[in-house]
Amino acid sequence: MITRFAPSPTGPLHLGHAFSAFQVWDLAQRLDGQVLLRIEDTDSTRCRSHHKDAICDDLTWLGLTWPKSVRTQSQHYDDYAAILDQLTECGLLYPCDCTRRQIKDAGATTGWDGLVYPGTCRTKPMSQAAPTDALRLNLSKALDSIKTPMTFTEIGPIHPGKHVVDPEQVLKNIGDPILRRKETGDPAYHLASPHDDALQSVTHVVRGMDLWRATYLHVVLQTLMGWPTPTYFHHDLIRDESGQRLAKISNSEALSVYRNAGHNVADLRALIGLHD
Numbered sequence: 001m002i003t004r005f006a007p008s009p010t011g012p013l014h015l016g017h018a019f020s021a022f023q024v025w026d027l028a029q030r031l032d033g034q035v036l037l038r039i040e041d042t043d044s045t046r047c048r049s050h051h052k053d054a055i056c057d058d059l060t061w062l063g064l065t066w067p068k069s070v071r072t073q074s075q076h077y078d079d080y081a082a083i084l085d086q087l088t089e090c091g092l093l094y095p096c097d098c099t100r101r102q103i104k105d106a107g108a109t110t111g112w113d114g115l116v117y118p119g120t121c122r123t124k125p126m127s128q129a130a131p132t133d134a135l136r137l138n139l140s141k142a143l144d145s146i147k148t149p150m151t152f153t154e155i156g157p158i159h160p161g162k163h164v165v166d167p168e169q170v171l172k173n174i175g176d177p178i179l180r181r182k183e184t185g186d187p188a189y190h191l192a193s194p195h196d197d198a199l200q201s202v203t204h205v206v207r208g209m210d211l212w213r214a215t216y217l218h219v220v221l222q223t224l225m226g227w228p229t230p231t232y233f234h235h236d237l238i239r240d241e242s243g244q245r246l247a248k249i250s251n252s253e254a255l256s257v258y259r260n261a262g263h264n265v266a267d268l269r270a271l272i273g274l275h276d
């Protein structure tokens with residue numbers, strides 16, 4: 001069993017990350033597996049390398065350990081470019097320079113995670129792609145090329161069981177996803193994360209319920225690319241007293257605040273509802 005903790009270094013780790021990290025390491029312990037640490041820093045506008053060092057310090061303070069070799073995604077852009085090339089060869093990508101406003105004005109419907117791209121640029125050839133264009137996956141064409149039924153197994157507490165990924169629902173609720181980001185040309189999370197799970201032989205993905213619907217897209221990409229589909233464990237998100245999700249922007253819950261105030265790991269586990 002191999003799982004991973006895959007934070008994005010956009011700020012200090014907070015209580016929500018600690019909760020997630022404990023879920024990952026606890027499952028690995030129960031299943032006698034190993035946890036890899038992966039730094040998902042492909043959003044060059046938001047990720048900063050000093051946060052990476054702070055993440056490692058915080059995890060160590062939490063008593064968590066991982067093998068020395070840490071995959072830092074920004075060091076592997078060639079890997080993601082190769083996948084984009086492969087998808088281009090199959091005619092499954094197209095360039096897009098639409099703004100959010102334009103997408104709204106084109107009558108985009110709302111899907112699982114916000115606006116569903118209405119396909120405005122879908123007929124643009126890749127030969128016209130500018131380096132600053134986003135690259136989108138033609139989802140309908142991709143799904144047409146998939147001949148096998150798509151499923152995944154969830155072992156988390158909220159929706160345990162086998163789930164079918166219905167192409168019609170995916171099309172209606174996801175829309176053509178961006179695999180290379182606009183302006184920066186950074187590979188998108190939806191490309192880099194499933195790619196790395198396959199590359200690193202990850203058998204179990206543990207993460208928050210905020211990514212539940214992303215899993216449907218990841219299973220499509222895994223099937224398209226011939227990557228194995230891991231087993232998933234989506235945990236609930238911890239909320240503050242007002243029911244709001246703990247956001248990374250709020251510094252008040254940064255783990256360093258608890259560490260500097262003299263709390264220990266047992267205090268912290270109790271605080272987030274994890275009792276040994």
Ligand code: GLU
Pocket residue numbers: 006007008040193206207211
């Ligand atoms: N990098 C993602 C985050 O920090 C986690 C993605 C995942 O676990 O698949 O939210």
